[in-house]
Amino acid sequence: MNNQYPSLLLEKAVSEFAKLPGVGNKTAMRLVLHLLNQDTATVEAFGNAIIQLKREVKYCRVCHNISDTDVCNICSNPKRDATTVCVVQNIRDVMAIESTQQYQGLYHVLGGLISPMDGMGPKNLQIDSLIERVAQGDIKEVIFALNTTMEGDTTCFYISRRLKDYPVKLSVLARGVSVGDELEYTDEVTLGRSIINRMPYKVNG
Amino acid sequence: MNNQYPSLLLEKAVSEFAKLPGVGNKTAMRLVLHLLNQDTATVEAFGNAIIQLKREVKYCRVCHNISDTDVCNICSNPKRDATTVCVVQNIRDVMAIESTQQYQGLYHVLGGLISPMDGMGPKNLQIDSLIERVAQGDIKEVIFALNTTMEGDTTCFYISRRLKDYPVKLSVLARGVSVGDELEYTDEVTLGRSIINRMPYKVNG
Numbered sequence: 001m002n003n004q005y006p007s008l009l010l011e012k013a014v015s016e017f018a019k020l021p022g023v024g025n026k027t028a029m030r031l032v033l034h035l036l037n038q039d040t041a042t043v044e045a046f047g048n049a050i051i052q053l054k055r056e057v058k059y060c061r062v063c064h065n066i067s068d069t070d071v072c073n074i075c076s077n078p079k080r081d082a083t084t085v086c087v088v089q090n091i092r093d094v095m096a097i098e099s100t101q102q103y104q105g106l107y108h109v110l111g112g113l114i115s116p117m118d119g120m121g122p123k124n125l126q127i128d129s130l131i132e133r134v135a136q137g138d139i140k141e142v143i144f145a146l147n148t149t150m151e152g153d154t155t156c157f158y159i160s161r162r163l164k165d166y167p168v169k170l171s172v173l174a175r176g177v178s179v180g181d182e183l184e185y186t187d188e189v190t191l192g193r194s195i196i197n198r199m200p201y202k203v204n205g
Numbered sequence: 206m207n208n209q210y211p212s213l214l215l216e217k218a219v220s221e222f223a224k225l226p227g228v229g230n231k232t233a234m235r236l237v238l239h240l241l242n243q244d245t246a247t248v249e250a251f252g253n254a255i256i257q258l259k260r261e262v263k264y265c266r267v268c269h270n271i272s273d274t275d276v277c278n279i280c281s282n283p284k285r286d287a288t289t290v291c292v293v294q295n296i297r298d299v300m301a302i303e304s305t306q307q308y309q310g311l312y313h314v315l316g317g318l319i320s321p322m323d324g325m326g327p328k329n330l331q332i333d334s335l336i337e338r339v340a341q342g343d344i345k346e347v348i349f350a351l352n353t354t355m356e357g358d359t360t361c362f363y364i365s366r367r368l369k370d371y372p373v374k375l376s377v378l379a380r381g382v383s384v385g386d387e388l389e390y391t392d393e394v395t396l397g398r399s400i401i402n403r404m405p406y407k408v409n410g
Contacts, residue, residue: 043259047252
């Protein structure tokens with residue numbers, strides 16, 4: 001298969017792209033040929049953007065979110081509610097919650113979930129630093145916003161045990177029927193839980 | 206939307222990836238975070254592979270295929286049949302035909318198809334250099350292996366007119382029912398043409 005490429009440079013570029021998740025050899029080839037048709041400045045901007053990000057990226061020393069500064073602009077914003085911390089798996093979750101514009105507290109990015117199968121234990125995650133933040137005494141509520149998977153549930157349970165002696169309220173995201181979903185097509189577990197956890201009826205609520 | 210990114214460097218890298226064809230903002234984010242989880246050497250290898258390709262890429266001066274050398278290793282291979290030239294749109298087509306291992310002649314990469322809607326005229330393509338190759342007198346057959354689209358047909362027609370005074374045989378790829386296809390699901394145009402252009406029955410042929 002290797003000698004099908006007319007150029008070693010091309011083969012190298014294609015094989016680098018094909019390492020990306022969800023990108024096979026054919027897609028990699030299409031992307032590389034697309035870039036090759038751009039001018040040199042565009043291609044250099046592309047290549048250097050990712051190299052520069054990797055070299056210069058910083059993580060907020062409080063919440064471990066990606067940041068250009070030592071403390072991120074969420075943690076350093078005096079308008080945010082510093083008594084509430086939302087625990088998330090990764091920075092994409094921070095961005096997802098921020099885009100709802102419904103949350104005014106701070107975050108704590110774990111950097112993964114406890115998953116012994118993948119070799120991820122509590123020591124590989126930013127759990128100790130979360131406990132330290134809580135131990136300082138300003139935090140009143142910790143919200144778990146983790147996936148509803150085995151790994152997410154395990155991580156919630158582990159952290160809740162570590163926090164059991166601190167005077168903080170623990171909460172999780174509401175689970176239930178998605179807004180806009182038809183009941184007929186909602187899975188039984190979700191529907192069952194949303195009957196058990198039914199809420200008082202409010203107009204526009 | 207822009208201020209949702211926690212870091213300008215991240216935003217820049219994501220926007221570069223999102224320029225690739227078929228890659229939206231969410232996929233770009235996923236790819237960038239994947240690379241960010243790799244070590245620095247891996248990320249630099251990725252970024253530099255594409256920059257190096259763009260800077261150092263060469264095109265064969267005979268057939269215009271991508272090449273590491275002045276003349277590509279197909280054109281310079283004495284075992285290939287230099288009397289037959291297969292005209293293709295781009296280097297992916299060369300690779301597709303090479304992977305069949307059924308063709309021993311040379312290629313000519315046009316770099317596109319005639320498409321006035323996209324501003325592609327004959328002058329933007331490697332057509333003059335094809336005529337020159339034929340004019341040298343060694344080529345006995347030109348095979349058109351272009352898409353069966355309006356643009357492909359127009360390009361075939363244009364080149365065939367330019368070559369009409371040269372003693373070369375012109376041919377096109379056989380069109381018909383794909384190997385493995387069921388007749389029931391073959392489109393009428395293909396099925397109709399393959400009845401008109403029916404071939405003598407041969408075992409294994």
